[in-house]
Amino acid sequence: MTDCEEAVKPKKFQCEIEGCRAQFDRPNRLLKHRLTHSNIKPYSCIEDGCGKAYTSKNHLERHINTAHRSYNDTEMYSWDMFVYGSSM
Ligand SMILES: [Zn+2]
Ligand SMILES: [Zn+2]
Secondary structure: OHHHHHHHOOOOEEOOOOOOOOEEOOHHHHHHHHHHHHOOOOEEOOOOOOOOEEOOHHHHHHHHHHHOHHHHHOOOOOHHHHEOOOOO
């Protein structure tokens, strides 16, 4: 029955935010997940009237590709323009 052991064993790192049941088997995954609760969104869209912000550059890129696609043509954007503060 050793094969079943893994499935039964609870994951050790559980998000403590109320109403959130996310569980992780690694602490760094939990840390990353916590960002979604903590409003730490260092990647912010600078488009006028947009105001979207994201926890990761990938998410911001995806947002820009979908919401502001016309800017994709130049592709000469410096990402520093989109980021608050220092690099993480
Ligand atoms: Zn959570
Ligand atoms: Zn935007």
